Amino acid sequence: MSEPLMLFDEVRDAIVASGGEEIQMCMQCGLCTGSCPWGRMEEKAEFNVRAMFHMGRLGYDGYESDDFLFACTTCNQCGVKCPRGIKIPNVVRSMRSVICETGGIPKNLKAVLGSINSQGNPWSQEKDDRTAWTAGHDVPEFTPDKEYLLYVCCTSAYDGRSQKVARSIVDLLKAAGVSFGIIGNEEKCCGESVRKIGAEEEFGNLARHNIDLFNKKGVKKIITTSPHCLYTFKNEYPEFGAEFEVVHYSELLHNLVSGGKLKFSKPVAKKVIYHEPCYLGRHSRIFDAPRELLGAVPDLEMAEFKGNRDFSMCCSGGGARIWMETKAGQRFSDVKVKEASESGSQVIATACPYCIVMLEDSLKNQNKDEEMSVKDISEILKESL
Amino acid sequence: MNIVVCMKQTFDTEAKIALDANGKINKQGVSLIMNPYCEFAVEEALRIKEKHGGEVTVVSVGGPEAQDALRQALAMGADKAVLVDPGMEEVDEFATATILAKAISGMQYDIILGGFRAIDDGSAQVAGRVAEILGLPVVNVVVKLDIEGGKAVATKEIEGGSQVLEVSLPAVFTAQKGLNEPRYPSMKGIMQAKKKPMDKKTLADLGLDAAQVAPKVKVLSYFLPSARAAGKIIPGEPADAARDLVKALREEAKVI
Amino acid sequence: MAKGIWVYVEQRDGKVKKVTYELLSAGRKAADSLGEELCAVLPGKGVAGIAPGLGEYGADKVYVLESDALEQYTTDGYANAVAALAKEKEPSAILMGCTVTGRDLAAQVAQKLGTGLLTDCTDMALENGQLVFTRPIYAGKAFVKAACPEARPVMATIRPNVLAVEGTQAGRTAEVVNVTPNAGDIRQIIKDTVLQVSTRPELTEADIIVSGGRGMKGPENFKILEDLADVLGAAVGASRAAVDAGWKPHSFQVGQTGKTVSPVVYIACGISGAIQHLAGMSSSKCIVAVNKDPEANIFKVADYGIVGDLFEIVPLLTEEFKKIMAS
Numbered sequence A: 001m002s003e004p005l006m007l008f009d010e011v012r013d014a015i016v017a018s019g020g021e022e023i024q025m026c027m028q029c030g031l032c033t034g035s036c037p038w039g040r041m042e043e044k045a046e047f048n049v050r051a052m053f054h055m056g057r058l059g060y061d062g063y064e065s066d067d068f069l070f071a072c073t074t075c076n077q078c079g080v081k082c083p084r085g086i087k088i089p090n091v092v093r094s095m096r097s098v099i100c101e102t103g104g105i106p107k108n109l110k111a112v113l114g115s116i117n118s119q120g121n122p123w124s125q126e127k128d129d130r131t132a133w134t135a136g137h138d139v140p141e142f143t144p145d146k147e148y149l150l151y152v153c154c155t156s157a158y159d160g161r162s163q164k165v166a167r168s169i170v171d172l173l174k175a176a177g178v179s180f181g182i183i184g185n186e187e188k189c190c191g192e193s194v195r196k197i198g199a200e201e202e203f204g205n206l207a208r209h210n211i212d213l214f215n216k217k218g219v220k221k222i223i224t225t226s227p228h229c230l231y232t233f234k235n236e237y238p239e240f241g242a243e244f245e246v247v248h249y250s251e252l253l254h255n256l257v258s259g260g261k262l263k264f265s266k267p268v269a270k271k272v273i274y275h276e277p278c279y280l281g282r283h284s285r286i287f288d289a290p291r292e293l294l295g296a297v298p299d300l301e302m303a304e305f306k307g308n309r310d311f312s313m314c315c316s317g318g319g320a321r322i323w324m325e326t327k328a329g330q331r332f333s334d335v336k337v338k339e340a341s342e343s344g345s346q347v348i349a350t351a352c353p354y355c356i357v358m359l360e361d362s363l364k365n366q367n368k369d370e371e372m373s374v375k376d377i378s379e380i381l382k383e384s385l
Numbered sequence B: 001m002n003i004v005v006c007m008k009q010t011f012d013t014e015a016k017i018a019l020d021a022n023g024k025i026n027k028q029g030v031s032l033i034m035n036p037y038c039e040f041a042v043e044e045a046l047r048i049k050e051k052h053g054g055e056v057t058v059v060s061v062g063g064p065e066a067q068d069a070l071r072q073a074l075a076m077g078a079d080k081a082v083l084v085d086p087g088m089e090e091v092d093e094f095a096t097a098t099i100l101a102k103a104i105s106g107m108q109y110d111i112i113l114g115g116f117r118a119i120d121d122g123s124a125q126v127a128g129r130v131a132e133i134l135g136l137p138v139v140n141v142v143v144k145l146d147i148e149g150g151k152a153v154a155t156k157e158i159e160g161g162s163q164v165l166e167v168s169l170p171a172v173f174t175a176q177k178g179l180n181e182p183r184y185p186s187m188k189g190i191m192q193a194k195k196k197p198m199d200k201k202t203l204a205d206l207g208l209d210a211a212q213v214a215p216k217v218k219v220l221s222y223f224l225p226s227a228r229a230a231g232k233i234i235p236g237e238p239a240d241a242a243r244d245l246v247k248a249l250r251e252e253a254k255v256i
Numbered sequence C: 001m002a003k004g005i006w007v008y009v010e011q012r013d014g015k016v017k018k019v020t021y022e023l024l025s026a027g028r029k030a031a032d033s034l035g036e037e038l039c040a041v042l043p044g045k046g047v048a049g050i051a052p053g054l055g056e057y058g059a060d061k062v063y064v065l066e067s068d069a070l071e072q073y074t075t076d077g078y079a080n081a082v083a084a085l086a087k088e089k090e091p092s093a094i095l096m097g098c099t100v101t102g103r104d105l106a107a108q109v110a111q112k113l114g115t116g117l118l119t120d121c122t123d124m125a126l127e128n129g130q131l132v133f134t135r136p137i138y139a140g141k142a143f144v145k146a147a148c149p150e151a152r153p154v155m156a157t158i159r160p161n162v163l164a165v166e167g168t169q170a171g172r173t174a175e176v177v178n179v180t181p182n183a184g185d186i187r188q189i190i191k192d193t194v195l196q197v198s199t200r201p202e203l204t205e206a207d208i209i210v211s212g213g214r215g216m217k218g219p220e221n222f223k224i225l226e227d228l229a230d231v232l233g234a235a236v237g238a239s240r241a242a243v244d245a246g247w248k249p250h251s252f253q254v255g256q257t258g259k260t261v262s263p264v265v266y267i268a269c270g271i272s273g274a275i276q277h278l279a280g281m282s283s284s285k286c287i288v289a290v291n292k293d294p295e296a297n298i299f300k301v302a303d304y305g306i307v308g309d310l311f312e313i314v315p316l317l318t319e320e321f322k323k324i325m326a327s
Helices: A009-025 A031-035 A049-058 A077-081 A088-101 A107-119 A154-158 A160-175 A192-197 A200-217 A227-235 A249-258 A288-295 A332-342 A353-365 A377-383 B036-052 B064-076 B093-105 B126-134 B187-193 B238-252 C018-034 C052-057 C075-089 C100-112 C219-232 C240-244 C275-281 C310-326
Strands: A148-151 A221-224 A245-248 A271-274 A301-304 A347-350 A373-376 B002-006 B009-011 B032-034 B055-061 B080-085 B111-115 B138-148 B151-158 B161-168 B171-175 B198-202 B218-223 C005-008 C038-044 C061-066 C093-097 C117-121 C123-127 C130-137 C142-147 C154-158 C175-179 C189-195 C208-212 C235-238 C265-269 C286-291 C304-307
Touching: A009 A049, A009 A088, A009 B187, A031 A049, A031 A077, A049 A088, A077 A088, A088 A192, A088 A200, A088 B187, A107 A192, A107 A200, A148 A160, A154 A160, A154 A353, A154 C275, A160 A249, A160 A353, A160 A377, A160 C275, A192 A200, A192 A227, A221 A227, A221 A249, A227 A245, A245 A249, A249 A288, A249 A377, A271 A288, A288 A301, A288 A377, A332 A347, A332 A353, A347 A353, A347 A377, A353 A373, A353 C240, A373 A377, B002 B036, B002 B093, B002 B126, B009 B064, B032 B036, B032 B064, B036 B055, B036 B064, B036 B111, B036 B138, B036 B171, B055 B064, B055 B093, B064 B080, B064 B187, B064 B198, B080 B093, B093 B126, B093 C100, B111 B126, B126 B138, B126 B171, B126 C100, B138 B161, B138 C075, B138 C100, B151 B171, B151 C100, B238 C286, B238 C304, B238 C310, C005 C018, C018 C038, C018 C052, C018 C093, C018 C123, C018 C154, C038 C075, C052 C061, C061 C075, C075 C100, C093 C100, C100 C117, C100 C154, C117 C130, C130 C154, C208 C219, C219 C235, C219 C265, C219 C310, C265 C310, C286 C310
Parallel strands: A148 A221, A221 A245, A271 A301, A271 A347, A347 A373, B002 B055, B002 B111, B055 B080, B080 B198, B111 B171, B138 B171, C005 C038, C005 C093, C038 C061, C061 C175, C093 C154, C117 C154, C208 C235, C208 C265, C265 C286, C286 C304
Antiparallel strands: B009 B032, B138 B151, B151 B161, B161 C189, B218 C142, C123 C130, C130 C142
């Protein structure tokens, strides 16, 4: 016989104390779970947001695992639907932070935190190699007379594939005559996904380090290559006293194109489907800039996913999931690649380094990497310069 | 069935190792975790307790920061924690084992578990020494453990295979990877852990004096491996390249 | 008064492990410098025939501990026998190979003798008349040099293949001393021993890993990696792309979303080097890459690379390794 379930209020109290007070606003309607991409996968997933909120609030066990609590990609599809206006990813983060404090996070994420602590990046790469992507490329150094700091995401700093994105962005900024520079090896990871692991202490260390560094160097405005850095610099760093003006490169380029400072002349005669990064779209409300930038490229034919803007499906790389394994049949990026292929597109364009990693993996595992490619919009724009 | 788990807090696997101004290992800016092999030991202890009843006590030797690792074990489901702070700069395996054995000797135990090695110094000898001091049999590198009627049947790794051994309890076992998959602490477990006893002891509390735990081993110096040289692409026809590569691995890199 | 440097002779079915000869060679040099005798300690049953030959490798004396109780290795039996003899003869040092058995035995003997033990050493040297040992810590990310200044005997386990077998003298014999061993009460009762012909080590435990990626083109082609792995005693791994393609199960996956590994040698075949893969293996001591694309990211982290067709190169490597492993 099963044991009776006992309520355990202290669990709810701990979640609330970690910043998840909104868990108490939930009315258990289930719209979150109904809209969650996990529910739309071929293979049934264990993850269920509504149930997790219920269990968390009553103090039941049983969701503290890779496939449940740590499954959420924090894409915020549910948050858009929630009739109570709960910032669901934030509650998930606070639930994870209770676990993380005790050291019980998924194995793969422990390695990520170790790398963050010792190298300042999540990819276990040498901190002194952070500017390796600039080799053979003329990238200005940030000095106080420069208008913008270009902050390159760890992924674009270290991943050979993603380094091309960083270089494209540099070329575009130079072409538009933007005054900018990079800091490089002294920078540490922005910490957005680190906080989503629940690692509040590590996140605080990163934020304080970067804020001090930026202030010391005289930074006022920041361009980010990744929507994740954008989100945390803009919305979370102010908790630590930051006062920077932060833009995603796509917003800045969009303004430059509108102002006539940047023109795309070379035709790119391809059908391009735009995959919305969650942290650019839903989280940061930047929907038009990337589309209009692509629209400014001669001969480029735009296509849209059926679910787009607020209803676009995540690539599954957010919320620290990029460092965890997702079973075939449950990968959101596989579904996106299938749909992109059916639309007859030759290119999946996006504007986030995580999305590129996830979508390219899916392209390969579905053997579609010969017929299609994944590109950052900056790469397409650079081609068109 | 009362089970004692000897455990250790270590640097995490991704830690960047550097030396400080005194030529010692720099402990700044590294995450500390429960030694993964000790996690297997804790998990096994919990499984035995779930099957046979009893109590699980986790014991560690270390500074106040080691409480985090003990707290994790409590959150996983252990009942009690004991931390002995030796208050000494240098502690070797002899000293650690002496302290652990002394702490354990005052407890009720049927089974003592430990990780077969720690990922930091990898010395793989503390649990065996504890067994010796307490006069108990030890079985190392255990990948399977069954407890039945005052006896344990343990499968251990040996070179080129495995061996099944039977020992009478009480006995000491060290956990190897593959023994189990450790659980995460549950939210409820974490809350409950806050109320579980964490007994902090000094050497004097255990009735040990400095002479009894004086290290036998003396560290002379630490050094870091030489920096990685730039990568080499080995040219030539496939047969030549293969031969030159193998030669380089043996004679230059000295790794094969 | 301490007398002699001892080497534990590890043998199975009368066949002596190579590490024993390595220890005898190194022990010979130390014994000469210190003016002590080098003794081999040989527990077992039906092993006396091995004893005289150990002189060729440098042993002056061989203590033969013949007993039915020592037919098979048991922790208690061997530790009791060796420790009892050491208590009587009071050697100045005891060296063992850092093997599963050596590691198991050394800890028990060290504690019985109340002395210090340095395990997993990669070097041994004499400095100012004292044996000094080097051992890797933090998975080889640092090394420590340590000694056992006062307690005797000094004990150490030394990794196989790090010391050279040299100065052997054909025909030199050792004095054989038969000792009636005291195996004591053996509490570990052997119920079963299973020897597998070819067991590859577990990925995260392996010293050498041979890994294949999408360039392997199909599951059947992993055979060539397995052949190479078996020559090297290596584990076989795979990239996420190869696992996704269904060529290998997830348990083979090396990388941030699979297993994080740091072997001494990592041989990447047909792996392009996606960041998630690199994050899971770039702390390997020596990285070898074979890939047909000279631009592949894997070459950026590789210590040695060959640009070429892996289907041609891997079998050639297997043959070359076979030659040097035999020598």
